[in-house]
Amino acid sequence: MAKRKTTILIKKVQPQAVRHSGAWKVAYxxxxxxxxxLFIVLWLMNTSDQVRKLVAGYFNDPMGRASVTGTDRSGSADNLPLTKSNVKQLKQRLEHAIEQMADLKALAKQIEITVTPEGLRxxxxxxxNGAFFETGSTALNASGxxxxxxxxxxxxDIPNNISIEGHTDAQPYSDPGGYGNWELSTDRANAARRLMQSTGLRTNQxxxxxxxxxxxxRLPEHPLDPSNRRISLIVQYMERLPAPAAAPIAVTVSKPAGEMPGASQASAAKTAAPMVAAEPAKPASPAARIAEQLLARLHRH
Structure with a gap:
Protein backbone atom coordinates (compact mmCIF):
# COMPACT_ATOMS: atom_id res chain seq x y z
CA MET A 1 0.00 0.00 0.00
CA ALA A 2 1.14 3.54 -0.71
CA LYS A 3 1.97 5.71 2.32
CA ARG A 4 0.00 8.90 2.81
CA LYS A 5 1.91 12.13 2.96
CA THR A 6 1.26 14.26 6.02
CA THR A 7 1.04 17.96 5.30
CA ILE A 8 2.06 20.24 8.17
CA LEU A 9 0.87 23.86 7.99
CA ILE A 10 2.86 26.40 9.97
CA LYS A 11 1.08 29.71 10.66
CA LYS A 12 3.08 32.67 11.80
CA VAL A 13 1.15 34.88 14.17
CA GLN A 14 2.08 38.53 14.05
CA PRO A 15 2.43 39.97 17.60
CA GLN A 16 -0.12 42.67 18.24
CA ALA A 17 0.96 46.04 19.57
CA VAL A 18 0.39 46.45 23.28
CA ARG A 19 -2.19 49.09 23.96
CA HIS A 20 -1.27 51.37 26.82
CA SER A 21 -4.02 52.48 29.17
CA GLY A 22 -4.72 56.18 29.72
CA ALA A 23 -5.52 55.76 33.41
CA TRP A 24 -2.19 57.35 34.37
CA LYS A 25 -3.37 60.65 32.92
CA VAL A 26 -6.24 60.79 35.39
CA ALA A 27 -3.93 60.01 38.28
CA TYR A 28 -1.46 62.66 37.13
CA LEU A 38 -1.50 72.90 48.51
CA PHE A 39 0.23 75.94 47.00
CA ILE A 40 -2.98 77.99 47.31
CA VAL A 41 -3.30 77.07 50.99
CA LEU A 42 0.34 77.95 51.68
CA TRP A 43 -0.10 81.30 49.92
CA LEU A 44 -3.35 82.14 51.73
CA MET A 45 -1.78 81.38 55.11
CA ASN A 46 0.66 84.28 54.56
CA THR A 47 -1.87 86.85 53.32
CA SER A 48 -4.17 89.29 55.09
CA ASP A 49 -7.88 88.82 55.78
CA GLN A 50 -8.67 91.31 53.02
CA VAL A 51 -6.84 89.21 50.41
CA ARG A 52 -8.67 86.08 51.56
CA LYS A 53 -12.00 87.86 51.17
CA LEU A 54 -11.06 88.92 47.67
CA VAL A 55 -10.02 85.39 46.70
CA ALA A 56 -13.27 84.00 48.06
CA GLY A 57 -15.18 86.70 46.19
CA TYR A 58 -13.52 85.69 42.93
CA PHE A 59 -14.42 82.01 43.36
CA ASN A 60 -18.00 82.92 44.27
CA ASP A 61 -18.35 85.13 41.21
CA PRO A 62 -15.69 84.45 38.52
CA MET A 63 -17.49 86.75 36.07
CA GLY A 64 -16.73 89.77 38.27
CA ARG A 65 -20.30 90.91 38.89
CA ALA A 66 -19.92 91.03 42.68
CA SER A 67 -18.66 94.00 44.68
CA VAL A 68 -15.63 92.09 46.04
CA THR A 69 -13.17 91.16 43.33
CA GLY A 70 -9.52 90.26 43.17
CA THR A 71 -6.61 92.13 41.70
CA ASP A 72 -6.16 92.35 37.94
CA ARG A 73 -2.34 92.15 38.26
CA SER A 74 -0.80 88.74 37.89
CA GLY A 75 0.98 87.87 41.13
CA SER A 76 0.48 91.30 42.67
CA ALA A 77 -1.88 92.87 45.16
CA ASP A 78 -0.76 96.47 44.82
CA ASN A 79 -4.16 97.77 43.82
CA LEU A 80 -5.97 96.44 46.88
CA PRO A 81 -7.80 99.12 48.90
CA LEU A 82 -5.90 100.67 51.79
CA THR A 83 -7.29 99.54 55.15
CA LYS A 84 -6.01 99.61 58.71
CA SER A 85 -4.84 96.01 58.29
CA ASN A 86 -2.52 96.64 55.31
CA VAL A 87 -1.56 100.30 55.76
CA LYS A 88 1.97 99.38 56.85
CA GLN A 89 2.54 97.55 53.57
CA LEU A 90 1.82 100.71 51.55
CA LYS A 91 4.00 102.75 53.90
CA GLN A 92 6.95 100.40 53.38
CA ARG A 93 6.39 100.36 49.62
CA LEU A 94 6.45 104.15 49.40
CA GLU A 95 9.54 104.40 51.58
CA HIS A 96 11.32 101.82 49.45
CA ALA A 97 10.37 103.61 46.22
CA ILE A 98 11.65 106.93 47.56
CA GLU A 99 14.91 105.35 48.70
CA GLN A 100 15.52 104.09 45.17
CA MET A 101 15.47 107.64 43.78
CA ALA A 102 19.05 108.92 43.93
CA ASP A 103 17.99 112.56 43.52
CA LEU A 104 15.77 112.39 46.61
CA LYS A 105 18.22 110.87 49.09
CA ALA A 106 19.33 114.32 50.22
CA LEU A 107 15.71 115.20 51.02
CA ALA A 108 14.91 112.05 53.01
CA LYS A 109 14.63 114.04 56.24
CA GLN A 110 12.04 116.33 54.63
CA ILE A 111 9.68 113.43 53.86
CA GLU A 112 7.65 111.99 56.71
CA ILE A 113 5.18 109.10 56.30
CA THR A 114 3.01 108.26 59.32
CA VAL A 115 -0.03 106.12 60.06
CA THR A 116 -2.90 108.19 61.51
CA PRO A 117 -6.54 107.45 62.44
CA GLU A 118 -7.56 109.23 59.22
CA GLY A 119 -5.26 107.25 56.96
CA LEU A 120 -1.69 107.22 55.69
CA ARG A 121 -0.26 110.75 55.93
CA ASN A 129 15.86 127.57 50.99
CA GLY A 130 12.88 125.60 49.69
CA ALA A 131 12.90 121.82 49.31
CA PHE A 132 9.95 121.21 46.98
CA PHE A 133 8.59 124.68 46.12
CA GLU A 134 10.35 127.81 45.05
CA THR A 135 10.67 130.16 48.04
CA GLY A 136 7.49 132.20 48.49
CA SER A 137 6.00 130.76 45.30
CA THR A 138 3.44 128.17 44.26
CA ALA A 139 5.78 126.76 41.58
CA LEU A 140 7.19 123.30 42.23
CA ASN A 141 10.91 122.83 41.73
CA ALA A 142 12.51 119.77 40.10
CA SER A 143 12.63 117.76 43.34
CA GLY A 144 8.98 118.50 44.11
CA ASP A 157 -3.12 101.94 41.62
CA ILE A 158 -5.36 101.86 44.71
CA PRO A 159 -9.05 102.81 44.88
CA ASN A 160 -8.77 104.99 48.00
CA ASN A 161 -9.55 108.69 47.97
CA ILE A 162 -6.79 111.21 48.70
CA SER A 163 -7.01 114.62 50.34
CA ILE A 164 -4.30 117.26 49.90
CA GLU A 165 -3.51 119.93 52.49
CA GLY A 166 -1.34 123.03 52.28
CA HIS A 167 0.31 124.60 55.35
CA THR A 168 2.52 127.63 56.00
CA ASP A 169 4.47 128.94 58.95
CA ALA A 170 3.41 131.96 61.03
CA GLN A 171 5.53 134.42 59.06
CA PRO A 172 3.13 136.91 57.39
CA TYR A 173 3.23 136.84 53.61
CA SER A 174 4.14 140.34 52.44
CA ASP A 175 2.04 141.26 49.45
CA PRO A 176 0.47 144.69 48.97
CA GLY A 177 -2.35 143.11 46.96
CA GLY A 178 -3.70 141.18 49.94
CA TYR A 179 -2.29 137.79 48.92
CA GLY A 180 -1.49 135.97 52.18
CA ASN A 181 -0.77 132.63 53.79
CA TRP A 182 -4.32 131.40 53.22
CA GLU A 183 -4.01 131.86 49.49
CA LEU A 184 -0.44 130.50 49.41
CA SER A 185 -1.32 127.30 51.29
CA THR A 186 -4.37 126.65 49.09
CA ASP A 187 -2.54 127.40 45.84
CA ARG A 188 0.34 125.08 46.75
CA ALA A 189 -2.07 122.26 47.55
CA ASN A 190 -3.79 122.84 44.20
CA ALA A 191 -0.44 122.87 42.39
CA ALA A 192 0.35 119.48 43.94
CA ARG A 193 -3.07 118.18 42.89
CA ARG A 194 -2.66 119.25 39.26
CA LEU A 195 0.75 117.64 38.95
CA MET A 196 -0.31 114.38 40.62
CA GLN A 197 -3.42 114.05 38.49
CA SER A 198 -1.34 114.51 35.37
CA THR A 199 1.25 111.91 36.40
CA GLY A 200 -0.71 109.03 37.93
CA LEU A 201 -3.75 109.87 40.05
CA ARG A 202 -7.22 109.36 38.63
CA THR A 203 -9.24 112.50 38.00
CA ASN A 204 -11.82 111.51 40.64
CA GLN A 205 -9.35 110.23 43.23
CA ARG A 218 3.70 121.11 62.82
CA LEU A 219 5.83 122.67 65.56
CA PRO A 220 3.58 124.99 67.59
CA GLU A 221 6.46 125.87 69.91
CA HIS A 222 8.45 127.09 66.87
CA PRO A 223 5.87 128.83 64.66
CA LEU A 224 8.51 130.24 62.28
CA ASP A 225 10.26 126.92 61.67
CA PRO A 226 10.50 126.14 57.91
CA SER A 227 9.11 122.61 58.45
CA ASN A 228 5.74 124.18 59.24
CA ARG A 229 5.57 125.00 55.52
CA ARG A 230 4.50 121.67 54.07
CA ILE A 231 2.19 119.74 51.81
CA SER A 232 0.26 116.85 53.40
CA LEU A 233 -1.16 113.96 51.36
CA ILE A 234 -3.68 111.78 53.24
CA VAL A 235 -4.60 108.42 51.77
CA GLN A 236 -7.98 107.83 53.38
CA TYR A 237 -8.95 104.42 54.68
CA MET A 238 -11.47 102.30 52.82
CA GLU A 239 -12.80 99.81 55.35
CA ARG A 240 -15.47 98.37 53.08
CA LEU A 241 -15.95 98.19 49.36
CA PRO A 242 -19.24 99.81 48.33
CA ALA A 243 -21.96 97.22 47.69
CA PRO A 244 -23.95 97.68 44.48
CA ALA A 245 -27.51 98.83 45.00
CA ALA A 246 -29.94 96.03 44.19
CA ALA A 247 -32.74 97.09 41.88
CA PRO A 248 -36.18 96.17 43.25
CA ILE A 249 -38.20 93.65 41.26
CA ALA A 250 -41.70 94.91 40.55
CA VAL A 251 -44.47 92.34 40.75
CA THR A 252 -47.80 93.15 39.14
CA VAL A 253 -50.72 92.46 41.45
CA SER A 254 -53.90 91.69 39.54
CA LYS A 255 -57.20 93.04 40.76
CA PRO A 256 -59.34 90.31 42.34
CA ALA A 257 -62.48 89.45 40.47
CA GLY A 258 -65.62 90.94 41.86
CA GLU A 259 -63.91 93.76 43.73
CA MET A 260 -66.20 96.73 43.87
CA PRO A 261 -65.04 100.23 42.80
CA GLY A 262 -65.49 101.51 46.35
CA ALA A 263 -62.51 99.58 47.77
CA SER A 264 -60.58 101.09 50.65
CA GLN A 265 -57.51 103.30 50.09
CA ALA A 266 -55.29 100.79 51.86
CA SER A 267 -56.26 98.05 49.43
CA ALA A 268 -55.66 100.38 46.47
CA ALA A 269 -52.25 101.36 47.80
CA LYS A 270 -51.22 97.72 48.12
CA THR A 271 -52.28 97.09 44.54
CA ALA A 272 -50.44 100.10 43.09
CA ALA A 273 -47.18 99.81 45.03
CA PRO A 274 -44.54 97.48 43.56
CA MET A 275 -43.62 94.52 45.67
CA VAL A 276 -40.01 93.47 46.13
CA ALA A 277 -39.39 89.78 45.72
CA ALA A 278 -36.22 88.18 47.00
CA GLU A 279 -34.10 86.55 44.35
CA PRO A 280 -33.62 82.79 44.79
CA ALA A 281 -30.25 81.83 46.13
CA LYS A 282 -27.91 80.58 43.45
CA PRO A 283 -26.25 77.22 44.07
CA ALA A 284 -22.57 77.50 44.82
CA SER A 285 -20.25 76.50 42.00
CA PRO A 286 -17.68 73.70 42.51
CA ALA A 287 -14.88 76.29 42.53
CA ALA A 288 -16.69 78.26 45.25
CA ARG A 289 -17.10 75.15 47.39
CA ILE A 290 -13.37 74.38 47.05
CA ALA A 291 -12.48 77.94 48.09
CA GLU A 292 -14.80 77.75 51.12
CA GLN A 293 -13.24 74.46 52.21
CA LEU A 294 -9.72 75.92 51.91
CA LEU A 295 -10.66 79.01 53.93
CA ALA A 296 -12.40 76.87 56.57
CA ARG A 297 -9.21 74.82 57.03
CA LEU A 298 -7.16 78.02 57.34
CA HIS A 299 -9.44 79.33 60.12
CA ARG A 300 -9.19 76.03 62.00
CA HIS A 301 -5.37 76.21 61.93
Missing part, protein backbone atom coordinates in the same frame (compact mmCIF):
# COMPACT_ATOMS: atom_id res chain seq x y z
CA UNK A 29 -4.23 65.24 36.81
CA UNK A 30 -5.39 64.47 40.36
CA UNK A 31 -1.84 64.87 41.63
CA UNK A 32 -1.39 68.25 39.91
CA UNK A 33 -4.76 69.45 41.26
CA UNK A 34 -3.82 68.45 44.80
CA UNK A 35 -0.44 70.16 44.41
CA UNK A 36 -2.09 73.35 43.20
CA UNK A 37 -4.49 73.28 46.17
CA UNK A 122 2.64 111.77 53.66
CA UNK A 123 4.19 115.13 54.54
CA UNK A 124 6.64 117.05 52.34
CA UNK A 125 8.31 119.62 54.59
CA UNK A 126 10.12 122.68 53.31
CA UNK A 127 13.58 123.91 54.27
CA UNK A 128 14.80 127.47 54.64
CA UNK A 145 7.85 117.46 40.64
CA UNK A 146 9.88 114.24 40.78
CA UNK A 147 8.66 113.23 44.22
CA UNK A 148 4.99 114.04 43.64
CA UNK A 149 5.11 112.21 40.32
CA UNK A 150 6.55 109.13 42.02
CA UNK A 151 3.90 109.18 44.75
CA UNK A 152 1.11 109.69 42.20
CA UNK A 153 2.15 106.57 40.29
CA UNK A 154 2.16 104.52 43.50
CA UNK A 155 -1.19 105.82 44.78
CA UNK A 156 -2.94 105.74 41.42
CA UNK A 206 -8.71 113.55 45.01
CA UNK A 207 -11.62 114.14 47.36
CA UNK A 208 -10.49 117.37 49.06
CA UNK A 209 -7.99 120.20 48.60
CA UNK A 210 -7.56 122.30 51.73
CA UNK A 211 -5.43 125.26 52.74
CA UNK A 212 -4.83 125.84 56.45
CA UNK A 213 -2.31 128.70 56.38
CA UNK A 214 -0.63 128.67 59.82
CA UNK A 215 -3.60 127.24 61.75
CA UNK A 216 -2.15 123.73 62.08
CA UNK A 217 1.53 124.20 62.78
Missing amino acids: ADFVTALMA IELMETK RELLGLIAKELG VSQVRGYADQKL
Whole structure:
Protein backbone atom coordinates (compact mmCIF):
# COMPACT_ATOMS: atom_id res chain seq x y z
CA MET A 1 0.00 0.00 0.00
CA ALA A 2 1.14 3.54 -0.71
CA LYS A 3 1.97 5.71 2.32
CA ARG A 4 0.00 8.90 2.81
CA LYS A 5 1.91 12.13 2.96
CA THR A 6 1.26 14.26 6.02
CA THR A 7 1.04 17.96 5.30
CA ILE A 8 2.06 20.24 8.17
CA LEU A 9 0.87 23.86 7.99
CA ILE A 10 2.86 26.40 9.97
CA LYS A 11 1.08 29.71 10.66
CA LYS A 12 3.08 32.67 11.80
CA VAL A 13 1.15 34.88 14.17
CA GLN A 14 2.08 38.53 14.05
CA PRO A 15 2.43 39.97 17.60
CA GLN A 16 -0.12 42.67 18.24
CA ALA A 17 0.96 46.04 19.57
CA VAL A 18 0.39 46.45 23.28
CA ARG A 19 -2.19 49.09 23.96
CA HIS A 20 -1.27 51.37 26.82
CA SER A 21 -4.02 52.48 29.17
CA GLY A 22 -4.72 56.18 29.72
CA ALA A 23 -5.52 55.76 33.41
CA TRP A 24 -2.19 57.35 34.37
CA LYS A 25 -3.37 60.65 32.92
CA VAL A 26 -6.24 60.79 35.39
CA ALA A 27 -3.93 60.01 38.28
CA TYR A 28 -1.46 62.66 37.13
CA ALA A 29 -4.23 65.24 36.81
CA ASP A 30 -5.39 64.47 40.36
CA PHE A 31 -1.84 64.87 41.63
CA VAL A 32 -1.39 68.25 39.91
CA THR A 33 -4.76 69.45 41.26
CA ALA A 34 -3.82 68.45 44.80
CA LEU A 35 -0.44 70.16 44.41
CA MET A 36 -2.09 73.35 43.20
CA ALA A 37 -4.49 73.28 46.17
CA LEU A 38 -1.50 72.90 48.51
CA PHE A 39 0.23 75.94 47.00
CA ILE A 40 -2.98 77.99 47.31
CA VAL A 41 -3.30 77.07 50.99
CA LEU A 42 0.34 77.95 51.68
CA TRP A 43 -0.10 81.30 49.92
CA LEU A 44 -3.35 82.14 51.73
CA MET A 45 -1.78 81.38 55.11
CA ASN A 46 0.66 84.28 54.56
CA THR A 47 -1.87 86.85 53.32
CA SER A 48 -4.17 89.29 55.09
CA ASP A 49 -7.88 88.82 55.78
CA GLN A 50 -8.67 91.31 53.02
CA VAL A 51 -6.84 89.21 50.41
CA ARG A 52 -8.67 86.08 51.56
CA LYS A 53 -12.00 87.86 51.17
CA LEU A 54 -11.06 88.92 47.67
CA VAL A 55 -10.02 85.39 46.70
CA ALA A 56 -13.27 84.00 48.06
CA GLY A 57 -15.18 86.70 46.19
CA TYR A 58 -13.52 85.69 42.93
CA PHE A 59 -14.42 82.01 43.36
CA ASN A 60 -18.00 82.92 44.27
CA ASP A 61 -18.35 85.13 41.21
CA PRO A 62 -15.69 84.45 38.52
CA MET A 63 -17.49 86.75 36.07
CA GLY A 64 -16.73 89.77 38.27
CA ARG A 65 -20.30 90.91 38.89
CA ALA A 66 -19.92 91.03 42.68
CA SER A 67 -18.66 94.00 44.68
CA VAL A 68 -15.63 92.09 46.04
CA THR A 69 -13.17 91.16 43.33
CA GLY A 70 -9.52 90.26 43.17
CA THR A 71 -6.61 92.13 41.70
CA ASP A 72 -6.16 92.35 37.94
CA ARG A 73 -2.34 92.15 38.26
CA SER A 74 -0.80 88.74 37.89
CA GLY A 75 0.98 87.87 41.13
CA SER A 76 0.48 91.30 42.67
CA ALA A 77 -1.88 92.87 45.16
CA ASP A 78 -0.76 96.47 44.82
CA ASN A 79 -4.16 97.77 43.82
CA LEU A 80 -5.97 96.44 46.88
CA PRO A 81 -7.80 99.12 48.90
CA LEU A 82 -5.90 100.67 51.79
CA THR A 83 -7.29 99.54 55.15
CA LYS A 84 -6.01 99.61 58.71
CA SER A 85 -4.84 96.01 58.29
CA ASN A 86 -2.52 96.64 55.31
CA VAL A 87 -1.56 100.30 55.76
CA LYS A 88 1.97 99.38 56.85
CA GLN A 89 2.54 97.55 53.57
CA LEU A 90 1.82 100.71 51.55
CA LYS A 91 4.00 102.75 53.90
CA GLN A 92 6.95 100.40 53.38
CA ARG A 93 6.39 100.36 49.62
CA LEU A 94 6.45 104.15 49.40
CA GLU A 95 9.54 104.40 51.58
CA HIS A 96 11.32 101.82 49.45
CA ALA A 97 10.37 103.61 46.22
CA ILE A 98 11.65 106.93 47.56
CA GLU A 99 14.91 105.35 48.70
CA GLN A 100 15.52 104.09 45.17
CA MET A 101 15.47 107.64 43.78
CA ALA A 102 19.05 108.92 43.93
CA ASP A 103 17.99 112.56 43.52
CA LEU A 104 15.77 112.39 46.61
CA LYS A 105 18.22 110.87 49.09
CA ALA A 106 19.33 114.32 50.22
CA LEU A 107 15.71 115.20 51.02
CA ALA A 108 14.91 112.05 53.01
CA LYS A 109 14.63 114.04 56.24
CA GLN A 110 12.04 116.33 54.63
CA ILE A 111 9.68 113.43 53.86
CA GLU A 112 7.65 111.99 56.71
CA ILE A 113 5.18 109.10 56.30
CA THR A 114 3.01 108.26 59.32
CA VAL A 115 -0.03 106.12 60.06
CA THR A 116 -2.90 108.19 61.51
CA PRO A 117 -6.54 107.45 62.44
CA GLU A 118 -7.56 109.23 59.22
CA GLY A 119 -5.26 107.25 56.96
CA LEU A 120 -1.69 107.22 55.69
CA ARG A 121 -0.26 110.75 55.93
CA ILE A 122 2.64 111.77 53.66
CA GLU A 123 4.19 115.13 54.54
CA LEU A 124 6.64 117.05 52.34
CA MET A 125 8.31 119.62 54.59
CA GLU A 126 10.12 122.68 53.31
CA THR A 127 13.58 123.91 54.27
CA LYS A 128 14.80 127.47 54.64
CA ASN A 129 15.86 127.57 50.99
CA GLY A 130 12.88 125.60 49.69
CA ALA A 131 12.90 121.82 49.31
CA PHE A 132 9.95 121.21 46.98
CA PHE A 133 8.59 124.68 46.12
CA GLU A 134 10.35 127.81 45.05
CA THR A 135 10.67 130.16 48.04
CA GLY A 136 7.49 132.20 48.49
CA SER A 137 6.00 130.76 45.30
CA THR A 138 3.44 128.17 44.26
CA ALA A 139 5.78 126.76 41.58
CA LEU A 140 7.19 123.30 42.23
CA ASN A 141 10.91 122.83 41.73
CA ALA A 142 12.51 119.77 40.10
CA SER A 143 12.63 117.76 43.34
CA GLY A 144 8.98 118.50 44.11
CA ARG A 145 7.85 117.46 40.64
CA GLU A 146 9.88 114.24 40.78
CA LEU A 147 8.66 113.23 44.22
CA LEU A 148 4.99 114.04 43.64
CA GLY A 149 5.11 112.21 40.32
CA LEU A 150 6.55 109.13 42.02
CA ILE A 151 3.90 109.18 44.75
CA ALA A 152 1.11 109.69 42.20
CA LYS A 153 2.15 106.57 40.29
CA GLU A 154 2.16 104.52 43.50
CA LEU A 155 -1.19 105.82 44.78
CA GLY A 156 -2.94 105.74 41.42
CA ASP A 157 -3.12 101.94 41.62
CA ILE A 158 -5.36 101.86 44.71
CA PRO A 159 -9.05 102.81 44.88
CA ASN A 160 -8.77 104.99 48.00
CA ASN A 161 -9.55 108.69 47.97
CA ILE A 162 -6.79 111.21 48.70
CA SER A 163 -7.01 114.62 50.34
CA ILE A 164 -4.30 117.26 49.90
CA GLU A 165 -3.51 119.93 52.49
CA GLY A 166 -1.34 123.03 52.28
CA HIS A 167 0.31 124.60 55.35
CA THR A 168 2.52 127.63 56.00
CA ASP A 169 4.47 128.94 58.95
CA ALA A 170 3.41 131.96 61.03
CA GLN A 171 5.53 134.42 59.06
CA PRO A 172 3.13 136.91 57.39
CA TYR A 173 3.23 136.84 53.61
CA SER A 174 4.14 140.34 52.44
CA ASP A 175 2.04 141.26 49.45
CA PRO A 176 0.47 144.69 48.97
CA GLY A 177 -2.35 143.11 46.96
CA GLY A 178 -3.70 141.18 49.94
CA TYR A 179 -2.29 137.79 48.92
CA GLY A 180 -1.49 135.97 52.18
CA ASN A 181 -0.77 132.63 53.79
CA TRP A 182 -4.32 131.40 53.22
CA GLU A 183 -4.01 131.86 49.49
CA LEU A 184 -0.44 130.50 49.41
CA SER A 185 -1.32 127.30 51.29
CA THR A 186 -4.37 126.65 49.09
CA ASP A 187 -2.54 127.40 45.84
CA ARG A 188 0.34 125.08 46.75
CA ALA A 189 -2.07 122.26 47.55
CA ASN A 190 -3.79 122.84 44.20
CA ALA A 191 -0.44 122.87 42.39
CA ALA A 192 0.35 119.48 43.94
CA ARG A 193 -3.07 118.18 42.89
CA ARG A 194 -2.66 119.25 39.26
CA LEU A 195 0.75 117.64 38.95
CA MET A 196 -0.31 114.38 40.62
CA GLN A 197 -3.42 114.05 38.49
CA SER A 198 -1.34 114.51 35.37
CA THR A 199 1.25 111.91 36.40
CA GLY A 200 -0.71 109.03 37.93
CA LEU A 201 -3.75 109.87 40.05
CA ARG A 202 -7.22 109.36 38.63
CA THR A 203 -9.24 112.50 38.00
CA ASN A 204 -11.82 111.51 40.64
CA GLN A 205 -9.35 110.23 43.23
CA VAL A 206 -8.71 113.55 45.01
CA SER A 207 -11.62 114.14 47.36
CA GLN A 208 -10.49 117.37 49.06
CA VAL A 209 -7.99 120.20 48.60
CA ARG A 210 -7.56 122.30 51.73
CA GLY A 211 -5.43 125.26 52.74
CA TYR A 212 -4.83 125.84 56.45
CA ALA A 213 -2.31 128.70 56.38
CA ASP A 214 -0.63 128.67 59.82
CA GLN A 215 -3.60 127.24 61.75
CA LYS A 216 -2.15 123.73 62.08
CA LEU A 217 1.53 124.20 62.78
CA ARG A 218 3.70 121.11 62.82
CA LEU A 219 5.83 122.67 65.56
CA PRO A 220 3.58 124.99 67.59
CA GLU A 221 6.46 125.87 69.91
CA HIS A 222 8.45 127.09 66.87
CA PRO A 223 5.87 128.83 64.66
CA LEU A 224 8.51 130.24 62.28
CA ASP A 225 10.26 126.92 61.67
CA PRO A 226 10.50 126.14 57.91
CA SER A 227 9.11 122.61 58.45
CA ASN A 228 5.74 124.18 59.24
CA ARG A 229 5.57 125.00 55.52
CA ARG A 230 4.50 121.67 54.07
CA ILE A 231 2.19 119.74 51.81
CA SER A 232 0.26 116.85 53.40
CA LEU A 233 -1.16 113.96 51.36
CA ILE A 234 -3.68 111.78 53.24
CA VAL A 235 -4.60 108.42 51.77
CA GLN A 236 -7.98 107.83 53.38
CA TYR A 237 -8.95 104.42 54.68
CA MET A 238 -11.47 102.30 52.82
CA GLU A 239 -12.80 99.81 55.35
CA ARG A 240 -15.47 98.37 53.08
CA LEU A 241 -15.95 98.19 49.36
CA PRO A 242 -19.24 99.81 48.33
CA ALA A 243 -21.96 97.22 47.69
CA PRO A 244 -23.95 97.68 44.48
CA ALA A 245 -27.51 98.83 45.00
CA ALA A 246 -29.94 96.03 44.19
CA ALA A 247 -32.74 97.09 41.88
CA PRO A 248 -36.18 96.17 43.25
CA ILE A 249 -38.20 93.65 41.26
CA ALA A 250 -41.70 94.91 40.55
CA VAL A 251 -44.47 92.34 40.75
CA THR A 252 -47.80 93.15 39.14
CA VAL A 253 -50.72 92.46 41.45
CA SER A 254 -53.90 91.69 39.54
CA LYS A 255 -57.20 93.04 40.76
CA PRO A 256 -59.34 90.31 42.34
CA ALA A 257 -62.48 89.45 40.47
CA GLY A 258 -65.62 90.94 41.86
CA GLU A 259 -63.91 93.76 43.73
CA MET A 260 -66.20 96.73 43.87
CA PRO A 261 -65.04 100.23 42.80
CA GLY A 262 -65.49 101.51 46.35
CA ALA A 263 -62.51 99.58 47.77
CA SER A 264 -60.58 101.09 50.65
CA GLN A 265 -57.51 103.30 50.09
CA ALA A 266 -55.29 100.79 51.86
CA SER A 267 -56.26 98.05 49.43
CA ALA A 268 -55.66 100.38 46.47
CA ALA A 269 -52.25 101.36 47.80
CA LYS A 270 -51.22 97.72 48.12
CA THR A 271 -52.28 97.09 44.54
CA ALA A 272 -50.44 100.10 43.09
CA ALA A 273 -47.18 99.81 45.03
CA PRO A 274 -44.54 97.48 43.56
CA MET A 275 -43.62 94.52 45.67
CA VAL A 276 -40.01 93.47 46.13
CA ALA A 277 -39.39 89.78 45.72
CA ALA A 278 -36.22 88.18 47.00
CA GLU A 279 -34.10 86.55 44.35
CA PRO A 280 -33.62 82.79 44.79
CA ALA A 281 -30.25 81.83 46.13
CA LYS A 282 -27.91 80.58 43.45
CA PRO A 283 -26.25 77.22 44.07
CA ALA A 284 -22.57 77.50 44.82
CA SER A 285 -20.25 76.50 42.00
CA PRO A 286 -17.68 73.70 42.51
CA ALA A 287 -14.88 76.29 42.53
CA ALA A 288 -16.69 78.26 45.25
CA ARG A 289 -17.10 75.15 47.39
CA ILE A 290 -13.37 74.38 47.05
CA ALA A 291 -12.48 77.94 48.09
CA GLU A 292 -14.80 77.75 51.12
CA GLN A 293 -13.24 74.46 52.21
CA LEU A 294 -9.72 75.92 51.91
CA LEU A 295 -10.66 79.01 53.93
CA ALA A 296 -12.40 76.87 56.57
CA ARG A 297 -9.21 74.82 57.03
CA LEU A 298 -7.16 78.02 57.34
CA HIS A 299 -9.44 79.33 60.12
CA ARG A 300 -9.19 76.03 62.00
CA HIS A 301 -5.37 76.21 61.93
